[in-house]
Amino acid sequence: MTSSIQDKLKDIVALAKRRGFVYPCSEIYGGFANSYSFGPYGALLKKNIKDAWWRTFTQLRSDMVGLDGPILLHPKVWEASGHVAGFHDALVDCKSCKSRFRADHLIENALHREVEGLPLSEVTAIIHDNKIPCPKCKAVDWTDARQFNLMFHTPLKKTKNGEEEEIAYLRPETAQAIFIDFKNIIDTMRKRVPFGVAQMGKAFRNEITPGNFIFRVIEFEQMEIEYFIPPTGWESHFEQWLATMKEWCRLIGLKEEKLKLYEHPQDKLSHYSKRTVDILYEFPFGWSELYGLAYRTDFDLKQHAEHSKTKILYTDPETQEKYVPHVIEPTFGVERTFLALLCQSYEEQTLGEGDVRTVLHLPPTLAPIKVAVFPLMRKDGLAEIADAIFKALSPHFQAEYDEGGAIGKRYRRQDEIGTPFCVTIDYQTKEDGTVTLRHRDSMKQERVHKDELLTVIKNLMQTG
Amino acid sequence: MTSSIQDKLKDIVALAKRRGFVYPCSEIYGGFANSYSFGPYGALLKKNIKDAWWRTFTQLRSDMVGLDGPILLHPKVWEASGHVAGFHDALVDCKSCKSRFRADHLIENALHREVEGLPLSEVTAIIHDNKIPCPKCKAVDWTDARQFNLMFHTPLKKTKNGEEEEIAYLRPETAQAIFIDFKNIIDTMRKRVPFGVAQMGKAFRNEITPGNFIFRVIEFEQMEIEYFIPPTGWESHFEQWLATMKEWCRLIGLKEEKLKLYEHPQDKLSHYSKRTVDILYEFPFGWSELYGLAYRTDFDLKQHAEHSKTKILYTDPETQEKYVPHVIEPTFGVERTFLALLCQSYEEQTLGEGDVRTVLHLPPTLAPIKVAVFPLMRKDGLAEIADAIFKALSPHFQAEYDEGGAIGKRYRRQDEIGTPFCVTIDYQTKEDGTVTLRHRDSMKQERVHKDELLTVIKNLMQTG
Numbered sequence: 009m010t011s012s013i014q015d016k017l018k019d020i021v022a023l024a025k026r027r028g029f030v031y032p033c034s035e036i037y038g039g040f041a042n043s044y045s046f047g048p049y050g051a052l053l054k055k056n057i058k059d060a061w062w063r064t065f066t067q068l069r070s071d072m073v074g075l076d077g078p079i080l081l082h083p084k085v086w087e088a089s090g091h092v093a094g095f096h097d098a099l100v101d102c103k104s105c106k107s108r109f110r111a112d113h114l115i116e117n118a119l120h121r122e123v124e125g126l127p128l129s130e131v132t133a134i135i136h137d138n139k140i141p142c143p144k145c146k147a148v149d150w151t152d153a154r155q156f157n158l159m160f161h162t163p164l165k166k167t168k169n170g171e172e173e174e175i176a177y178l179r180p181e182t183a184q185a186i187f188i189d190f191k192n193i194i195d196t197m198r199k200r201v202p203f204g205v206a207q208m209g210k211a212f213r214n215e216i217t218p219g220n221f222i223f224r225v226i227e228f229e230q231m232e233i234e235y236f237i238p239p240t241g242w243e244s245h246f247e248q249w250l251a252t253m254k255e256w257c258r259l260i261g262l263k264e265e266k267l268k269l270y271e272h273p274q275d276k277l278s279h280y281s282k283r284t285v286d287i288l289y290e291f292p293f294g295w296s297e298l299y300g301l302a303y304r305t306d307f308d309l310k311q312h313a314e315h316s317k318t319k320i321l322y323t324d325p326e327t328q329e330k331y332v333p334h335v336i337e338p339t340f341g342v343e344r345t346f347l348a349l350l351c352q353s354y355e356e357q358t359l360g361e362g363d364v365r366t367v368l369h370l371p372p373t374l375a376p377i378k379v380a381v382f383p384l385m386r387k388d389g390l391a392e393i394a395d396a397i398f399k400a401l402s403p404h405f406q407a408e409y410d411e412g413g414a415i416g417k418r419y420r421r422q423d424e425i426g427t428p429f430c431v432t433i434d435y436q437t438k439e440d441g442t443v444t445l446r447h448r449d450s451m452k453q454e455r456v457h458k459d460e461l462l463t464v465i466k467n468l469m470q471t472g
Numbered sequence: 473m474t475s476s477i478q479d480k481l482k483d484i485v486a487l488a489k490r491r492g493f494v495y496p497c498s499e500i501y502g503g504f505a506n507s508y509s510f511g512p513y514g515a516l517l518k519k520n521i522k523d524a525w526w527r528t529f530t531q532l533r534s535d536m537v538g539l540d541g542p543i544l545l546h547p548k549v550w551e552a553s554g555h556v557a558g559f560h561d562a563l564v565d566c567k568s569c570k571s572r573f574r575a576d577h578l579i580e581n582a583l584h585r586e587v588e589g590l591p592l593s594e595v596t597a598i599i600h601d602n603k604i605p606c607p608k609c610k611a612v613d614w615t616d617a618r619q620f621n622l623m624f625h626t627p628l629k630k631t632k633n634g635e636e637e638e639i640a641y642l643r644p645e646t647a648q649a650i651f652i653d654f655k656n657i658i659d660t661m662r663k664r665v666p667f668g669v670a671q672m673g674k675a676f677r678n679e680i681t682p683g684n685f686i687f688r689v690i691e692f693e694q695m696e697i698e699y700f701i702p703p704t705g706w707e708s709h710f711e712q713w714l715a716t717m718k719e720w721c722r723l724i725g726l727k728e729e730k731l732k733l734y735e736h737p738q739d740k741l742s743h744y745s746k747r748t749v750d751i752l753y754e755f756p757f758g759w760s761e762l763y764g765l766a767y768r769t770d771f772d773l774k775q776h777a778e779h780s781k782t783k784i785l786y787t788d789p790e791t792q793e794k795y796v797p798h799v800i801e802p803t804f805g806v807e808r809t810f811l812a813l814l815c816q817s818y819e820e821q822t823l824g825e826g827d828v829r830t831v832l833h834l835p836p837t838l839a840p841i842k843v844a845v846f847p848l849m850r851k852d853g854l855a856e857i858a859d860a861i862f863k864a865l866s867p868h869f870q871a872e873y874d875e876g877g878a879i880g881k882r883y884r885r886q887d888e889i890g891t892p893f894c895v896t897i898d899y900q901t902k903e904d905g906t907v908t909l910r911h912r913d914s915m916k917q918e919r920v921h922k923d924e925l926l927t928v929i930k931n932l933m934q935t936g
Binding site: 028315 | 501503504516542548679870
């Protein structure tokens with residue numbers, strides 16, 4: 009059992025690997041670029057997060073629609089958005105060991121000094137004048153700081169004009185696909201401002217900073233909303249969305265004391281934003297950004313109107329007034345939600361001397377497996393009864409059938425996966441039709457008739 | 473109304489755009505690379521296809537688990553898989569108009585002759601000797617044929633060794649992520665061969681061939697299964713999977729007469745395959761590959777074991793025999809399923825003189841919207857009743873609220889979206905609590921008490 013906060017992340021990473029939640033990417037090849045693969049239970053947890061988000065923000069609301077745009081968009085999209093010109097990190101290379109670092113991190117760590125916004129020449133001079141050593145090999149032998157764009161890009165074989173090697177960027181955020189389809193959406197859907205467009209999908213950033221497990225990775229999934237509003241009165245929409253985002257945190261079981269808000273200072277706002285608030289979560293490595301809420305004004309729609317030479321206007325059906333809608337943008341990271349949920353729900357319980365139980369107290373709706381079905385023994389027809397119960401439950405819940413090993417070990421394995429309910433079929437089942445229903449959090453066991461299992465579990469799922 | 477088969481695709485493309493299913497990608501910028509964006513209803517249809525597939529092939533089966541691996545994998549993965557060396561198209565450029573063509577297509581169209589497997593020099597000679605003109609500008613002035621890899625690739629800023637500009641490929645198929653995680657999966661999950669791993673996700677191919685709408689695109693989603701079996705007896709697993717794939721086609725409503733099998737001849741099999749069968753669908757542009765089933769032998773696992781210098785073996789728990797499992801691979805394309813469903817369900821019905829109704833007869837479980845809720849008028853409290861009904865139904869089904877325009881037009885709009893049920897709230901509702909329930913396919917209307925709506929629609933959804 010561990011007590012230190014730093015060890016907690018290690019324990020979670022170990023559990024995630026051991027129990028099929030998260031594997032290091034391309035591990036047999038020695039790993040790759042701090043990225044990860046979601047194993048069988050991780051894939052389910054991730055899907056449950058995304059499904060819950062989609063349901064909450066599209067299905068249950070009449071003022072929202074969904075969208076599923078491509079990762080590769082027209083390169084001009086990223087000129088209009090400002091990413092080609094401004095989405096950079098200043099990097100320096102150690103000439104001795106060839107390691108590459110972010111210049112701002114190097115200076116911050118060595119001198120505790122912020123360099124945001126300084127020209128490259130000054131950044132280079134600061135590193136040089138202060139003789140900052142390489143964190144890896146201790147040499148003091150740096151290249152000049154150079155700007156590297158954070159967008160990945162790939163050559164395209166074919167273009168409309170037959171030009172060779174035109175470039176396509178891998179989107180660094182999902183938002184732009186919504187802005188460039190805004191005109192199509194208002195032309196084809198019967199939506200009145202205010203309304204929102206929700207999208208889930210992959211985004212990519214060519215980061216060199218190591219990432220605290222899945223917190224910062226080069227390939228990640230975003231769940232983003234662009235909420236279109238009239239040009240005036242953004243403040244109340246902003247407050248409403250902040251409340252809605254907090255409500256979502258409650259819904260997925262993130263505790264209030266682990267959350268706090270960070271208001272971006274006016275002089276550090278992104279070029280498109282008039283107000284940005286981050287929702288921070290207290291991860292084992294400290295308070296870090298979980299979600300973000302930004303008032304993007306009409307910046308993006310105006311930029312795309314200008315760069316594409318297209319009129320992007322909304323006509324108010326009552327007043328016939330034409331205007332460019334403004335935008336409130338709530339952004340949710342899938343991997344960060346996933347990590348926060350693991351951190352929030354992970355517990356090592358000392359049950360007795362030398363007996364530590366590791367359990368994930370995931371909310372039942374998000375747990376990868378809702379119910380695990382075990383025959384006490386494989387023989388004497390118990391496996392057949394268990395299999396029939398698995399088949400009866402699995403159309404309703406993600407269930408799992410497991411017939412190997414001691415029952416106690418099977419329970420503990422499901423505890424580590426976060427499975428809220430286990431069902432054991434034993435010899436009494438053959439006599440009176442009852443099974444043992446075992447609860448994850450309380451470890452209480454009760455006998456339930458197998459014909460009532462579905463109803464009992466359905467009710468338990470609703471009440472948590 | 474149209475009758476010709478060719479026009480049918482045009483009509484479907486037009487409907488898909490008009491009704492928010494599929495927009496041309498980056499349309500305001502003049503489009504981009506034959507790719508597409510899924511609008512609000514398209515995003516829902518796509519999600520419903522994927523959810524149905526996931527449920528069918530993972531949730532309902534105890535011999536399958538899921539996986540969610542990255543798009544960017546270690547570059548060596550694609551050396552081991554054979555994609556770096558062999559995943560090529562031979563292309564030629566017209567020196568006059570700078571257009572680029574696939575050499576094999578050029579020769580096939582001009583000379584009706586297959587050139588698969590011929591060396592580049594011969595391909596170049598055939599084009600030259602036969603003076604094949606450019607299909608675009610009619611000039612006869614070609615570059616030599618050159619091999620272009622179909623994989624997109626992007627430079628990576630940071631590698632473990634500090635080398636600059638290492639390359640990452642965008643995966644051209646999802647399968648490899650499963651093979652390289654096979655060892656992690658058997659180490660962490662309690663699965664015995666035979667078992668399968670299912671994965672859904674994006675793949676990318678740098679195609680220059682135009683694509684028949686969403687049939688062939690540079691960015692697409694695959695739903696793939698790698699089913700691991702013992703080294704002997706693959707034939708029966710292959711037949712079983714073929715039957716399972718046909719059953720899936722039935723489940724999503726694809727008619728048997730629109731499907732046929734294509735057995736790849738032995739001399740044209742991919743390097744990894746011993747048998748491949750395609751399931752073809754009769755699209756408006758002809759019989760084309762919808763799904764594929766391949767027996768990949770132990771090719772991939774062996775390649776990865778060799779290239780990664782890792783032992784990849786499965787130990788049979790009964791016999792303790794160690795072996796490299798063989799693989800049956802059923803592959804499903806999301807966009808192709810989507811397109812087949814649109815083609816299958818699209819109908820223009822002549823109801824009376826000058827009255828043509830366009831309707832999508834989508835299976836209710838896949839339809840983007842299950843029930844649309846309309847107040848007859850916005851006034852007299854009807855909108856409030858309708859809104860309450862929307863709120864009562866939407867936790868159970870994807871519903872839509874629409875209060876604008878004549879009821880007849882609102883019905884027709886939902887017909888084009890494929891919505892199986894519409895509910896209208898009128899003045900009688902205020903008197904006796906009943907609403908009109910209107911059925912898409914029969915256009916029949918019946919009065920149902922609003923308190924019974926949920927149960928009635930739930931039952932109708934189950935019976936189709």
